[in-house]
Amino acid sequence: MLKVHRDICGYCGCCVSVCPEGALELIDAYLSVEDNCTSCGVCAKVCPLGALEVIDEK
Amino acid sequence: MKNKYDVLVIGGGPAGALAAKTAVEKGLSACIVEKRQAIGTPVRCAEGIGREALHEFIDPDPRWISAEMTGAGIVAPDGFFMKLESAYAGNKVGYILDRKFFDRELVWKAAEAGADVAVKSRASAPIMDHGVVKGAKVEYCGKVTKVGAEVVIAADGVESKFSRWCGIDTTVPVREIMSSVQYVIADIDIDPHATIFYLGNEVAPEGYLWVFPKGERSANVGIGISGKKSGEGHRAKDYLDRFVKKTFPDGKTIEYIPGGVSVCRPLDSTVADGLMITGDAARVVDPLTGGGIYNAMYTGRLAAQVAAECISKGDTTREALMIYDKTWRASKMGKAIERNYHIKEYLIRQSDEKLNAIIHSVAKLNLSEFSTLTLIKELIKVNPKLVLELGALAASLH
Numbered sequence: 001m002l003k004v005h006r007d008i009c010g011y012c013g014c015c016v017s018v019c020p021e022g023a024l025e026l027i028d029a030y031l032s033v034e035d036n037c038t039s040c041g042v043c044a045k046v047c048p049l050g051a052l053e054v055i056d057e058k
Numbered sequence: 059m060k061n062k063y064d065v066l067v068i069g070g071g072p073a074g075a076l077a078a079k080t081a082v083e084k085g086l087s088a089c090i091v092e093k094r095q096a097i098g099t100p101v102r103c104a105e106g107i108g109r110e111a112l113h114e115f116i117d118p119d120p121r122w123i124s125a126e127m128t129g130a131g132i133v134a135p136d137g138f139f140m141k142l143e144s145a146y147a148g149n150k151v152g153y154i155l156d157r158k159f160f161d162r163e164l165v166w167k168a169a170e171a172g173a174d175v176a177v178k179s180r181a182s183a184p185i186m187d188h189g190v191v192k193g194a195k196v197e198y199c200g201k202v203t204k205v206g207a208e209v210v211i212a213a214d215g216v217e218s219k220f221s222r223w224c225g226i227d228t229t230v231p232v233r234e235i236m237s238s239v240q241y242v243i244a245d246i247d248i249d250p251h252a253t254i255f256y257l258g259n260e261v262a263p264e265g266y267l268w269v270f271p272k273g274e275r276s277a278n279v280g281i282g283i284s285g286k287k288s289g290e291g292h293r294a295k296d297y298l299d300r301f302v303k304k305t306f307p308d309g310k311t312i313e314y315i316p317g318g319v320s321v322c323r324p325l326d327s328t329v330a331d332g333l334m335i336t337g338d339a340a341r342v343v344d345p346l347t348g349g350g351i352y353n354a355m356y357t358g359r360l361a362a363q364v365a366a367e368c369i370s371k372g373d374t375t376r377e378a379l380m381i382y383d384k385t386w387r388a389s390k391m392g393k394a395i396e397r398n399y400h401i402k403e404y405l406i407r408q409s410d411e412k413l414n415a416i417i418h419s420v421a422k423l424n425l426s427e428f429s430t431l432t433l434i435k436e437l438i439k440v441n442p443k444l445v446l447e448l449g450a451l452a453a454s455l456h
Contacts (some may be wrong), residue, residue, distance in 0.1 A: 002413060004383075010100075010314070010315070010316035011100075012100070012102060012315070012316040012317045012318060013102075013216055013217040013318060014216070014237055014238070014316065014317060014318025015218055015318075016216070016217040016233050016321060017217065017218065017228070017229070017230045017235055017316075017318050017319075018215045018229060018230050018232055018285060020228070020229055022134045022149060022219065022222050022223075022229075025217075026093075026217055027093065027126075027180060028093055028094055028095060028178070028180075029104055039247070041314035042232055045232065045285065045288055045289055046232060046235050046237045046288050046295070046318070047237070047288075048237040048238055048288070048293055048294035048295050048315050048316045048317070048318075049239070049293065049294075049295050050290065050295070
């Protein structure tokens with residue numbers, strides 16, 4: 001599952017541009033994660049601030 | 059906002075503003091929808107633009123010019139400084155804008171020309187009919203309005219979601235997103251009339267770090283690194299914080315702006331039935347410099363010009379709109395993007411030692427024209443071996 005650390009996120013949209021599923025959407029100052037997110041972690045890698053984290057659900 | 063326009067523009071940045079302004083000047087009805095609450099913020103930009111590039115669209119106004127540039131400098135990985143000056147001493151070569159006011163000015167001009175503007179209004183889905191884009195659903199304070207259009211111009215920036223919803227893959231490859239952070243730092247010692255670029259794998263892997271003056275003692279201090287090189291403990295912010303701590307330990311950060319800049323090739327096609335894609339959304343950022351303001355204004359204006367012609371002929375199919383795509387690719391801008399893409403690909407493969415050697419070859423260059431092309435040509439002159447390494451690319455520079 002993709003966790004958005006909202007205290008770190010600078011709502012810049014860098015992650016949105018690399019998401020292969022189009023599962024991220026920046027709604028003004030709120031990053032939304034849609035159901036088609038596969039937790040691939042590409043967004044977490046490129047985030048300039050480290051605001052995204054893939055969390056193991058098990 | 060009405061329920062129908064000739065041209066619906068998604069995004070109120072420089073591309074969207076020029077598209078809307080041009081459309082209404084051509085006698086069309088147009089509306090800009092901007093998802094943010096204000097035009098111009100957050101800035102997400104280092105704000106540099108060349109002198110001629112700006113003048114092609116608008117005369118500079120002190121209200122949105124932060125600083126005037128007369129030169130630039132490149133700092134090699136080992137700290138060696140190469141100064142770049144205009145061959146005509148003291149000549150203005152470029153500007154650092156104040157995008158908060160600049161973007162607002164551009165949208166103001168579009169509005170004064172007759173375009174409608176809606177802020178805090180997000181295009182949340184296209185209206186499609188048999189694969190043809192016919193408008194957009196626009197959300198405002200929880201209410202969804204269907205807005206029809208002959209042509210939708212997507213100018214929605216680096217996120218580029220609208221075109222994706224229309225079936226166009228706008229995904230930026232991880233290695234070609236510049237993961238970026240910028241601080242506006244006040245009360246620091248800088249050269250107030252020169253943009254400084256720091257290179258090197260320790261400083262900014264596969265990218266660069268910049269200090270762009272915003273005034274006598276303040277600057278945009280930012281960094282972009284390849285998404286490929288980004289990760290826990292070595293993100294853009296980590297690199298920038300290290301640099302700032304060392305270089306401007308007493309500076310005061312008055313703004314904190316993360317962002318993403320694409321340095322990939324432009325989209326394979328920037329048109330579809332009823333849709334045109336412009337600016338960052340079309341991935342027309344200069345892949346070498348990361349500069350996108352001029353390219354956004356250029357493609358925004360051109361898209362609206364072509365849209366006007368196509369609408370008047372009653373044909374807004376992909377084939378008809380394709381002239382936009384063909385025209386920008388054949389333009390000076392399109393050619394510069396292709397050339398600079400190759401130069402970028404060459405440079406990111408070079409070691410720090412190699413970059414040092416290239417930059418050490420000359421302490422000062424006087425450039426007849428202040429462009430990356432002239433700079434590369436001058437560097438080849440003093441490093442003849444580069445011709446062999448650049449191969450076919452070197453030949454194309456002449």
